[in-house]
Amino acid sequence: MSDREFDVIVYGATGFVGKLTAEYLAKHAPTGTRVALAGRSEHKLAQVRFNLPAPANEWPLVIADSNSPASLDAMAARTRVVCTTVGPYLKYGENVLAATVNAGTDYVDLTGEVPFVRLSIDKFHDQAASNGARIVHSCGFDSVPSDIGAYLLHKKVTEDGEGTLGDTTMVVRSFRGGISGGTIDSMRVIAKEAGDANTRRTLLDPHALSTEPGGYAGIKRSAEPSDMAIVSGSKVDPSLKGTLAPFFMASYNTRIVRRSNAILDGAYGKDFHYGEAMYVGGIPLVSTAIAAAVAAGTTAFLGAMSIGPVRSVLDRLLPKPGEGPTEKVRETGHFTTETYTTTTTGKRYRSRMVAKGDPGYKATAVMLAESALSLALHRDELPPRTGVLTTAAAIGDVLIERLRGAGFRLETERLS
Incomplete structure (x- = not known):
């Protein structure tokens, strides 16, 4: 890696999140960081580049196309890290992965697509591990708060000598932001792919990403919390009042957290079970009604996306790829996630992540850029793991400190 021309190449820099990521790097990357736009x-x-802050004035431009493997190979060979925002990844990501793995280059993305990560594991994990490449998926709001939240609990519980993690739930305590055309486009692709029986099995498997290439965990769905459950807050932790609603990205984030535990050789514990939910208020009757409405609305939307004629109608109403919220929405957005666990010794713990900025845009650009910088600039501090990884398994401690330096609040406390 020492002879690479660049530290980070932002691939997809003309897209909505690509621009935001490039802007963040121009403002906050350490002096001397070598960045290019692709x-x-x-x-x-x-x-x-013209519209970016002054430090980007001399950044080189790299021409690369997801349909041109040769251009991707040339791009990947020039940099330590490829930071890609080009999705849906099932449509545009495989050739980028192949190029980075062939070059032994590290990789970060924003995918929220279970089938794409499964493809990545099956097709590229062994080669990436052999070539010394770290392939780190889901470095934005999906799934950094989920993955790092559980990892923080593991670190604190281990440090306190209080056994291992038991039932663990991430609660989206507050959330304000928009939804992107890119996210909608990923949903379109997933809905279409779900018509295939094998893909559908993957989507429904709670441990779809927990095994190595060619593996199938075969664990019953009932062994893990339901991704669409309406949950009493007090069952998660006595401090939570009211009823918790399903969180619409739980069916992806939970698979990433379980993969982290698998990569870490089950360090979270044999009694570790992980779910996600969303706080909708502490008044019992009101929160129960809202939670039921959220569950019904989520189910209806996903069902509608799977029906071709209905999806065509929605396509005309929903944001298009490349579109996103206004600057005002991005700036006034925020999120708070809290992850609760009860350990095998009966102690209660909570980790918390708090950030300003629209979760899916401004905050995601920070998380993605800091993930790329963690790989590019802190190689000697990272665990010696390679292959298809997660943020917790690949860059956990380094990323935690970089996010704190970027203004994120990350904390862990013992509750009892």
Whole structure:
């Protein structure tokens, strides 16, 4: 890696989140960090660079196209880390993965697509491990708060000598932000792919990402919390009042957290079971009604996306790829997640992550950029793991400190 021309290449820099990630790097990457912008159009890349803060003025432009493996190979060979925002990843991601793995280059992305990560494991894990590449998926709001929240609990419980983690639940305590055309486009692709029986089995398997290449955990769905459950807050922790609603990204985030535990050789414990939910208020009757409405609305939306004619109607109403919320929405957004556990010794713990900025855009750009910088600039401090990894398993401690330096609040406390 010492002879690479760049530390980070932002691939997809002309897209909505790509621009935000490039802007963050221009403002906050340490002096001397070598960054380049990559995409299909030199003209559009030059426009993006022109509008970035002054440190980006001399950043090189790299022409690369997801449909041109040769251009991707050339791009990957020039950098320590490829930071890609080009999704849906099931449509555009495989060739980028192949190029980075072939070059032994590290990789970060924003995927929230279970089938894509499964493909990544099956097709590229062994080669990436052999070539010394770290493939780190889901470095934004999906799934850094989930993954790092559980990892923080594991570290604190281990430090206190209070056994291992038991039933663990991440609660989205507050959330304000928009939804992107890119996220909607990923949902379209997943809905279409779900027509295939094998893909559907993968989507429904709570441990779909927990095994190594070719593996199938075969664990019953009932062995883990339901991704669509309406949960009493007091069952998660006595401090939580009211009823908790399903969190719409639980069916992805939970698989990533379980993969982290698998990569860490089950360090979270044999009694570790992980779920996610969303806080909708502490008044019992009101929160129960809201939780039921959220569950019904989520189910209806996902069902509608799986029906071709209905999806065509929704396509005309929903945001298009490349679209996103206004700057005001991005700036006034925020999120707070709290992850609760009861250990095998009966002690209660909570970790918390708090950040300003729209979760899916401004905050995600920070998390993605800091993940890339963790890999590029802190290689001697990282665990010696390679292959298809997660943020907790690949860059956990380094990323935690970099996010704190970026203004995120990350804390862990013992409750009893």
